[in-house]
Amino acid sequence: MDIRAAVLRQSPAPAPYAASRALSVETLTLAPPGDGEVLVEIKAAGLCHSDLSVINGDRPRPMPMVLGHEASGVVREVGRGVRSLARGDHVVLVFVPSCGHCACCAEGRPALCEPGNAANVRGEMLEGGRRLSLGGAPVNHHLGVSAFASHAVVSEHSAVKVDPALPFDLAAVFGCAVLTGVGAVVNTAGVKAGQTVAVVGLGGVGLSAVLGAAAAGAGRIVAVDIAEDKLAFARTLGATDTVNAGDAAAVEAMRAELGGVDYALEMAGSVRALETAVLMTKRGGATITAGLANATHTFALSPSRLVVEERVLRGSYVGGCIPKRDIPRYIALHQRGKLPVDRLMTSRGTLDDINEGFDRLAQGQTIRHIIMM
Numbered sequence: 001m002d003i004r005a006a007v008l009r010q011s012p013a014p015a016p017y018a019a020s021r022a023l024s025v026e027t028l029t030l031a032p033p034g035d036g037e038v039l040v041e042i043k044a045a046g047l048c049h050s051d052l053s054v055i056n057g058d059r060p061r062p063m064p065m066v067l068g069h070e071a072s073g074v075v076r077e078v079g080r081g082v083r084s085l086a087r088g089d090h091v092v093l094v095f096v097p098s099c100g101h102c103a104c105c106a107e108g109r110p111a112l113c114e115p116g117n118a119a120n121v122r123g124e125m126l127e128g129g130r131r132l133s134l135g136g137a138p139v140n141h142h143l144g145v146s147a148f149a150s151h152a153v154v155s156e157h158s159a160v161k162v163d164p165a166l167p168f169d170l171a172a173v174f175g176c177a178v179l180t181g182v183g184a185v186v187n188t189a190g191v192k193a194g195q196t197v198a199v200v201g202l203g204g205v206g207l208s209a210v211l212g213a214a215a216a217g218a219g220r221i222v223a224v225d226i227a228e229d230k231l232a233f234a235r236t237l238g239a240t241d242t243v244n245a246g247d248a249a250a251v252e253a254m255r256a257e258l259g260g261v262d263y264a265l266e267m268a269g270s271v272r273a274l275e276t277a278v279l280m281t282k283r284g285g286a287t288i289t290a291g292l293a294n295a296t297h298t299f300a301l302s303p304s305r306l307v308v309e310e311r312v313l314r315g316s317y318v319g320g321c322i323p324k325r326d327i328p329r330y331i332a333l334h335q336r337g338k339l340p341v342d343r344l345m346t347s348r349g350t351l352d353d354i355n356e357g358f359d360r361l362a363q364g365q366t367i368r369h370i371i372m373m
Helices: 049-055 114-122 168-173 177-189 204-215 228-236 248-258 271-280 303-308 323-335 351-362
Strands: 002-008 023-030 037-046 070-078 090-093 132-134 137-141 151-155 159-161 196-200 220-225 241-244 261-266 281-289 312-315 345-349 368-372
Touching: 002 351, 023 151, 023 351, 037 090, 037 168, 049 351, 070 151, 070 168, 090 168, 159 323, 168 345, 168 368, 177 204, 177 261, 177 281, 177 323, 196 204, 196 271, 204 220, 204 228, 220 228, 220 248, 220 271, 228 241, 241 248, 248 271, 261 271, 271 281, 345 351, 351 368
Parallel strands: 196 220, 196 261, 220 241, 261 281, 281 312, 345 368
Antiparallel strands: 002 023, 023 132, 037 070, 037 151, 037 368, 070 090, 090 159, 132 137
């Protein structure tokens, strides 16, 4: 079938993206779903820094590629062997398909699925190959989803059935921002009531972490960013304290007041943010990073500090979540008023203005910009 999709042909692409037209909306051919796959009509898709990191070259991927990994839609067709989904189901898409058989999946850690991650790096489907083409030439998939399109073929393991009463634009953010941010708090860190938490970087994922920390009952939640408007917004979501990361004295003063926090979560994707998170963490505490900085960037940390201060430095991918378990849980918390993630959606647009949306994201002018199909 023919579909409309936003295609990235060059990475890094020159900014501003509205001028360079980094993503071009074109008519592509989408093959029907194969064994274990479903055809989804995309209804809403969020612009995320993980997409932006492919556009700006921080995370190299094979070109050309249809981006988009945080989305919701309706199942329109199912391939052979699909058991968990049926036509008409409303679904949230997730960006690491899990095979269910590798060592990580067997340990209950589907976010680390080895075949799923390998397929994502190659720009292929979990089941192998590509379903997108243009003029007979293959087009790569982004994280097994490629949601900046009218339709997508995805693995059954990339889609989670959700309550059809949930609006599509709201449902989309549960597939990445909420899954990653809230998951980093409750799964990776395991924050308990009364503990102290710092969140460094207040994009969609970072603010989801603030919401997660509030829902977990954290005693003090310190929001850290360089943008004063985001700091003010974080307070409305449950942050008890705010610190401008550009003010070294203020960061140190907050650390001294608290003696450091139990958990500091880096969500900005930069070395400087990670260094700030380590600084904010108390002796015996844990620093969690989910920000996905440029893969070539490194930072220095004395190994002796890990020993004598009994520190933990840990990564968190997809919030350490089991999507089929956690997405329904987080949606239920939202529906009970415990996770007001609807407040993260600050702007909406169409597929045709996607480049302007990425400019706003790159400039920090939006939390979550939602493309409505």
